[in-house]
Amino acid sequence: MEQISISVLAVAIVVFAAPLFVDLALCIGGNFFRARRPGAAALREIRLAVVVPAHDEEAMIESTLTSLRASGPGTPVYVVAHNCTDATAEIAADAGARVLVLSNPRLRGKGAALRHGFSTAIAEGSNAILVVDADTDVSSNLIESTRLKLSEGAEATQCRYELELASGQARSPMARLRALAFRGMNVLRAKGRAGLGFSTGIFGNGFALTSATLDRVPFDADSIAEDVEYHTKLVSAGIPVFWVGDASVQAQPPNSREAQASQEARWEGGRVRVASRSTRRLLTAILHGRLQAIETLADVWSLPLSRGIIALVLMIGLPVHWLHVFAIACALVTLCYVLEAAMLGSEPVSDLVALAAAPVYLLWKALITPLVLRQSRSRAEWARTKREAAQQ
Numbered sequence: 001m002e003q004i005s006i007s008v009l010a011v012a013i014v015v016f017a018a019p020l021f022v023d024l025a026l027c028i029g030g031n032f033f034r035a036r037r038p039g040a041a042a043l044r045e046i047r048l049a050v051v052v053p054a055h056d057e058e059a060m061i062e063s064t065l066t067s068l069r070a071s072g073p074g075t076p077v078y079v080v081a082h083n084c085t086d087a088t089a090e091i092a093a094d095a096g097a098r099v100l101v102l103s104n105p106r107l108r109g110k111g112a113a114l115r116h117g118f119s120t121a122i123a124e125g126s127n128a129i130l131v132v133d134a135d136t137d138v139s140s141n142l143i144e145s146t147r148l149k150l151s152e153g154a155e156a157t158q159c160r161y162e163l164e165l166a167s168g169q170a171r172s173p174m175a176r177l178r179a180l181a182f183r184g185m186n187v188l189r190a191k192g193r194a195g196l197g198f199s200t201g202i203f204g205n206g207f208a209l210t211s212a213t214l215d216r217v218p219f220d221a222d223s224i225a226e227d228v229e230y231h232t233k234l235v236s237a238g239i240p241v242f243w244v245g246d247a248s249v250q251a252q253p254p255n256s257r258e259a260q261a262s263q264e265a266r267w268e269g270g271r272v273r274v275a276s277r278s279t280r281r282l283l284t285a286i287l288h289g290r291l292q293a294i295e296t297l298a299d300v301w302s303l304p305l306s307r308g309i310i311a312l313v314l315m316i317g318l319p320v321h322w323l324h325v326f327a328i329a330c331a332l333v334t335l336c337y338v339l340e341a342a343m344l345g346s347e348p349v350s351d352l353v354a355l356a357a358a359p360v361y362l363l364w365k366a367l368i369t370p371l372v373l374r375q376s377r378s379r380a381e382w383a384r385t386k387r388e389a390a391q392q
Contacts, residue, residue, distance in 0.1 A: 006318055006319065006320060007320065009318065010315070010318055010320045010322075010323045013311055013314055013315055013318075013323075014315075014323070014326060016303060016311065017303060017308055017311040017312075017315075017330065019297075019298040019299075019301045019302045019303075020302040020303045020305070020308045021308065021329075021330040021333050021334075022298060023189070023295065023298045023299055023302050024189075024305075024333050024334070024337050025333050026192065026193075026196060026295065027188060027189040027191075027192030027193060027196075027337075028188075028192060028333065028336050028337055028340060029192065029195075029196070030191070030192030030193060030194070030195035030196035030198075031188060031191055031192045031195055031340060032195065033195035033196060034195065035191070035194035035195055035200075035242070035243045035245065036194070036197050037152060037153075038149065038152045038153030038154040038242055039152075039153055040151075040152050040153025043151045043152065044151050044153070045127075045151070046127065046128050046147050046150045046151045046210075047125060047126045047127045047128065048072075048075060048126065048128045048129070048130055048143065048146065048147045048150070048208070049075065049076045049077070049078060049121040049124075049126035049128070049129055049130070050068055050072070050075060050076070050077045050078065050129075050130045050131075050132055050143070051078050051080065051114060051117035051118060051121060051129050051130070051131050051132075052064065052065075052068075052077060052078065052079045052080065052092075052097070052117075052131075052132050052133070052134050053080050053082060053110055053113035053114055053117065053131070053133070053134065054079055054080060054081055054082065054084065054088050054092070054113075054134035055082050055083060055084060055088075055110075055113070055134075056084050056085060056086045056088060057084075057086075057088050057134035057135060058086040058087045058088045058091055060134060060135040060136075061079065061088055061091050061092050061095070061134050062091050062092075062094075062095050063137065064132065064133075064134055064135065064136050064137070064138075065077060065079070065092065065095040065096070065097055066095070067136075067137045067138045068132065068138055068143070069096070070140055071138050071139065071140050071141065071142045071143045071144070072142070072143030072144065072147075075143050076098060076121065076124070076126065077096075077097045077098065078097065078098045078099075078100055078117045078120060078121050079092040079097040079098070079099050079100065079134070080100045080102055080113040080114070080116050080117040081099055081100065081101045081102065082102045082107075082110075082112070082113040082116075083102070083103055083104070083105065083107075083108070084101075084103075088134070089101055100116060100117060100120055102116050109222045109223075109224075109226065110204075110226055111219060111220070111221050111222045111226045112222070114131065114219055114226075115219055115220075117129070118209075118214055118219060122211045122214070126211070127210060127211045127212075128147075128150050128208060128209065128210045128211065129208060129209055129211075129214075130142075130143065130146050130206075130207075130208040131204075131205065131206070131207050131208070131209075132205060132206060132249060133204070133205040133249070133251060135251050135252070136205060136206075136249045136250065136251045137164065137249070137250050137251075138206070138247075138248070138249050138250075139159075139247045139248045139249070141246065141247050142159060142206070142244075142247040142248070142249065145159070145244050145246055145247040146159065146208045146244055146247065149208075149242055149244050150208060150210060154242040155209070155210050155212060155213040155239050156202070156207065156208065156209050156210070156213055156234055156239055156240070156241040156242065157207060157208045157241060157242050157243070157244050158190060158200050158201060158202055158203060158206060158207045158208075158241050158242075158243060158244065159206040159207075159244040159245075159247040159248055159249060160186070160187050160190075160206070160244070160245055160247065160248040160249070161186045161187070161203045161205050161206050161248065161249050161250075161251075162179070162182065162183055162186065162187060162248060162249075162250050163178065163179040163182045163183075163250070163251060163252065163253045164250035164251065164252050165179055165252070165253070166252060168255075169252075169253065169255070170350075173353075173354040173356065173357035174354075174357055174360065174361060174364075175253065176350060176351055176354035177354050177355070177357060177358065177361045178253055178260070178361075179253070179345075179351075180338070180341055180342060180345070180351050180354070181304075181305060181306070181341075182253075183341050183344060183345055184305065184337060184338070184341035185305075186203045187341070187344055188337070188340055188341045188344055189201070189299075190203075190243060191243060191245055191344075193243075193295065194242070194243035194245070196295075197292075198240070198292050198295045198296075199231070199234065199235050199239075199240035199241045199292055199295075199296065200240075200241045200242065200243040201228075201231055201241060201299070202227045202228070202230060202231040202234075202241055203227055204226070204227035205249050205251065206244075206247075206248070206249035207227070207241070213234070213239055216237060216239070217230075217233050217234055217237050217239065221233070223270055223273055223274055223277070224266050224269065224270030224273065225266075225267065225270025225271050225273065225274050228270065228271055228274045228300060229274045229277070229278065231296065232274065232278040232281060232282055232296060232300060233278075233281070235282070235285065235290070235292055235293050235296045236278075236281045236282060236284070236285040236290065236293060237285075238285075238290050238292075240292060257364075261364075261368045261371060262371070264365070264368060264372075265368055265371040265372045265374070268304055268372045269371075269372045269373065269374065271300065272372070272373075274300055275300040275301050278300060279297065279300075279301075282296055282297040282300075283297070304365070305334070305337070306361065306362055306365040307365065308330070308334070309334065309358075309362060310362060310365075310366065312327050312330055312331055312334070315327035315330075338352075338355070339352075
């Protein structure tokens with residue numbers, strides 16, 4: 001009876017861990033291929049606008065708008081000041097943005113702000129929208145690279161999205177580990193999917209959609225992880241997201257451990273909620289021959305890498321031979337993944353040295369599990385991530 005219980009536990013661990021490691025292996029391999037082009041017969045005219053959803057972002061909105069002006073002079077920028085209690089709207093207006101004030105306590109999710117910005121920009125003549133968060137610095141080529149990809153026929157795009165560590169954070173192993181994990185999720189895996197011809201994913205910042213896409217798949221995503229939710233809808237509708245790998249957006253992570261825990265819990269908890277709600281949709285798409293949805297289904301059900309590593313430790317601890325073989329294979333995939341993610345950054349040696357703090361990071365991730373579970377059951381709530389003034 002005890003042996004049967006151990007075997008059942010081993011199978012359960014594999015079922016939960018397999019989507020992550022299969023997806024990682026695919027994405028690692030995909031990084032050795034070049035992303036496919038949209039393949040339009042001729043370039044089309046793209047009238048691109050930028051929508052910046054903002055909730056109490058007076059500290060950083062001016063910097064964001066400055067980088068956007070440098071990236072695309074003359075490109076209309078709409079700042080949606082959503083339920084703001086600070087000077088976000090006034091600062092954005094002074095910086096030259098078209099400010100849309102949305103004050104409605106019942107509309108609390110980021111999705112509501114995006115819909116308001118999308119509808120206004122399209123009504124005023126734009127046929128494509130680039131979304132940039134209000135606490136972001138963008139690369140000088142972001143707007144032009146996005147416009148080019150859309151003009152080539154893409155209906156949705158996502159650029160490179162990374163965390164930008166301030167000088168004090170760059171010396172923190174824990175901060176570097178968070179940035180490395182973020183790069184793996186939002187750069188390595190996205191680039192790998194693009195190399196294999198899959199939809200690259202949407203990460204909530206630096207993505208673009210055409211008005212035709214919004215007509216076909218309305219942006220009615222209102223979960224905490226509205227970006228992941230909407231991506232499942234795009235893939236289910238047969239609309240892939242194309243990779244804009246030569247352009248980037250960067251956001252600073254929070255300094256305080258409390259704010260970090262809250263942010264991580266929202267991300268992880270939101271993905272769990274989306275996975276439970278989108279599975280039927282993705283399975284239906286697969287049955288209708290949209291095989292790209294297989295990878296998307298594996299992605300939404302993937303454990304975060306830190307929790308996948310915890311699962312590896314559990315595998316090694318169980319006295320099941322075949323499970324040990326599986327664990328070794330997964331460990332090799334993890335090693336390749338971490339090395340490749342480090343090499344995609346500007347300071348790979350420093351990132352790899354920071355791995356010495358991995359046990360502490362894994363313990364911290366385990367400790368915030370109750371918060372993740374609470375977020376997985378919560379309704380949409382747009383909670384601004386608190387950052388200290390020294391980071392600005």
